[in-house]
Amino acid sequence: MTSLPRASRGTKLGLVIDLDICVGCHACAVNCKEWNAGGHSAPIIDHNPYDKDPLSVWFNRVHSFEVGEGQESRTVHFPRSCLHCEEPACVTVCPTGASYKREEDGIVLVNADTCIGCKLCSWACPYGAREYDHAEGVMKKCTLCIDRIYNQNLEEVDRVPACVSTCPVNARHFGDLGDPNSEVSRLVAERGGYELMPEMDYKPVNRYLPPRARKVEQAGALSALTPEARDEGGEGSMGTGFLAWVDQMLSR
Amino acid sequence: MHPAYSVIFFTTASGAGYGALILLGINAMFGHLPADRWLGFAAMGVALGLVTAGLLSSTLHLGHPERAWRAVSQWRSSWLSREGVLALITFVPAGLFGIGWVFAGQTGGVWAWFGGGAAVLSVLTVYATGMIYASLKPIPRWNNRWVTPIYLAFSLATGAIWLYALLRLFGLNPYPLAIFGAVMGAAAWAAKHGYWRFIDSAPATATTGSATGLGDQKPVRLLEAPHLEENYLQREMGFQIARKHAEKLRRVALTCGVIGLVLLLIAAASSGAPGVLAAVAATVLSALGVLVERWLFFAEAKHAVTLYYGNESV
Numbered sequence: 001m002t003s004l005p006r007a008s009r010g011t012k013l014g015l016v017i018d019l020d021i022c023v024g025c026h027a028c029a030v031n032c033k034e035w036n037a038g039g040h041s042a043p044i045i046d047h048n049p050y051d052k053d054p055l056s057v058w059f060n061r062v063h064s065f066e067v068g069e070g071q072e073s074r075t076v077h078f079p080r081s082c083l084h085c086e087e088p089a090c091v092t093v094c095p096t097g098a099s100y101k102r103e104e105d106g107i108v109l110v111n112a113d114t115c116i117g118c119k120l121c122s123w124a125c126p127y128g129a130r131e132y133d134h135a136e137g138v139m140k141k142c143t144l145c146i147d148r149i150y151n152q153n154l155e156e157v158d159r160v161p162a163c164v165s166t167c168p169v170n171a172r173h174f175g176d177l178g179d180p181n182s183e184v185s186r187l188v189a190e191r192g193g194y195e196l197m198p199e200m201d202y203k204p205v206n207r208y209l210p211p212r213a214r215k216v217e218q219a220g221a222l223s224a225l226t227p228e229a230r231d232e233g234g235e236g237s238m239g240t241g242f243l244a245w246v247d248q249m250l251s252r
Numbered sequence: 253m254h255p256a257y258s259v260i261f262f263t264t265a266s267g268a269g270y271g272a273l274i275l276l277g278i279n280a281m282f283g284h285l286p287a288d289r290w291l292g293f294a295a296m297g298v299a300l301g302l303v304t305a306g307l308l309s310s311t312l313h314l315g316h317p318e319r320a321w322r323a324v325s326q327w328r329s330s331w332l333s334r335e336g337v338l339a340l341i342t343f344v345p346a347g348l349f350g351i352g353w354v355f356a357g358q359t360g361g362v363w364a365w366f367g368g369g370a371a372v373l374s375v376l377t378v379y380a381t382g383m384i385y386a387s388l389k390p391i392p393r394w395n396n397r398w399v400t401p402i403y404l405a406f407s408l409a410t411g412a413i414w415l416y417a418l419l420r421l422f423g424l425n426p427y428p429l430a431i432f433g434a435v436m437g438a439a440a441w442a443a444k445h446g447y448w449r450f451i452d453s454a455p456a457t458a459t460t461g462s463a464t465g466l467g468d469q470k471p472v473r474l475l476e477a478p479h480l481e482e483n484y485l486q487r488e489m490g491f492q493i494a495r496k497h498a499e500k501l502r503r504v505a506l507t508c509g510v511i512g513l514v515l516l517l518i519a520a521a522s523s524g525a526p527g528v529l530a531a532v533a534a535t536v537l538s539a540l541g542v543l544v545e546r547w548l549f550f551a552e553a554k555h556a557v558t559l560y561y562g563n564e565s566v
């Protein structure tokens with residue numbers, strides 16, 4: 001049923017992603033692909049993987065943005081996946097009932113047996129969290145690793161989404177954002193975690209933790225470390241004396 | 253948004269078909285419809301033919317057309333489902349109306365009521381088609397008040413023009429229908445012009461800053477995309493037409509549309525072969541204009557996901 005569950009139980013499973021420490025290594029995206037190619041949504045096929053115009057389905061993709069201008073600018077790596085929204089139009093637009101939001105934990109899923117592949121849900125998601133599988137003719141998306149988080153065959157410590165388990169810098173956290181006392185909720189409160197594109201009114205569950213503010217002295221220290229570069233020796237010169245000689249030799 | 257030909261053909265063809273059905277039904281209700289069987293056969297053939305061809309083409313882009321029947325189940329929440337349900341229900345009174353006209357040779361009495369029912373359901377179906385697009389928040393150029401009325405206006409205008417040309421081929425000249433088509437067409441193109449001005453000047457709904465939450469008074473720009481080759485998101489939703497091409501195509505659409513309307517009026521004022529010819533030419537040009545208009549409707553629509561791929565605002 002694509003109508004949203006009327007009374008949710010208050011559990012909102014989701015991710016909290018720390019943009020301050022994400023190093024943009026794509027490990028989460030790769031492990032996501034690895035797990036899901038054999039899990040609940042398997043197979044997630046690659047078309048022409050070694051040929052021209054390759055096309056493949058991924059549930060998690062890591063973008064890199066530059067924020068700010070000049071010396072103040074910084075690179076922020078930005079993993080993007082389904083936010084398991086509380087008001088997901090991707091679900092309500094689905095004509096078949098294939099897309100649904102689970103009442104018990106808020107996870108948004110697609111039933112591959114009833115999806116007709118009309119793609120409307122991917123149009124309705126502002127976050128680009130749904131990708132169409134041309135081989136199977138159905139829509140695919142992040143399942144929050146539903147086949148891991150409740151999997152009794154796994155050690156308890158492994159019952160987290162694949163992306164969370166693999167992040168080498170611990171930038172990804174999984175938990176119940178509906179419980180104000182959960183670890184993830186506390187993290188969000190502490191660090192000012194925010195939702196993406198609130199203007200769309202989809203009420204995403206996932207939260208992003210902003211990069212921490214930089215200390216001003218650090219920016220100053222940078223320029224203090226490079227006095228030679230600012231000597232009068234002209235464009236691209238490394239200064240005078242020995243350095244100038246090295247510069248000349250290297251520039252030949 | 254990627255302008256898929258199946259969907260462009262679907263919305264324009266079924267739009268014209270429903271427009272024709274609406275006009276036939278209303279005219280039957282008012283007793284203005286000649287009970288000629290062959291005319292009935294041709295008119296219902298054109299109207300239902302356009303509708304059916306459009307609906308069939310819309311199933312072409314499905315991954316699983318054989319499961320299409322499932323799409324009527326979620327009418328409570330989904331405009332696409334509502335459209336499917338309405339489109340199917342419309343066939344019932346429309347079919348009965350056609351049977352009365354073609355086989356019983358009658359367009360009055362209970363048959364007229366079937367026509368009226370088909371007209372009402374056709375209006376609702378076209379409205380639902382418009383709402384599929386108008387309800388999508390991630391595409392601000394669709395998510396506005398212009399979209400649905402314009403769908404309805406073009407449906408009525410093109411339906412009237414098709415019908416008028418057909419009636420001319422049968423040696424009739426119902427010039428009020430031509431005038432209705434011209435007025436409706438003028439209104440539709442004027443509204444489209446207003447829509448274009450609206451989308452050109454509307455403030456951004458979302459930006460790369462709000463999409464990443466990093467904007468807070470700082471510029472945010474994409475440094476590196478996650479992948480080198482285009483993915484599904486970019487192919488389906490990242491289609492973007494250059495501003496100057498869009499402007500040219502807008503002029504092409506508008507010119508085709510306006511010449512079509514002028515030809516329609518010329519047809520109404522002339523008799524014999526030249527009149528018929530003008531009416532047919534009016535149909536062809538209007539159809540062309542609406543096809544280009546519909547192509548642009550997709551090509552000019554920007555989806556919020558593009559904010560993650562280098563687009564600055566939508």
Ligand code: SF4
Binds near residue numbers: 081091127128
């Ligand atoms: S992020 Fe997109 S796919 Fe996921 S729940 Fe929200 S709208 Fe649906």
Ligand code: SF4
Binds near residue numbers: 099116138
């Ligand atoms: S593609 Fe599948 S899941 Fe998405 S709206 Fe269509 S039927 Fe529903």
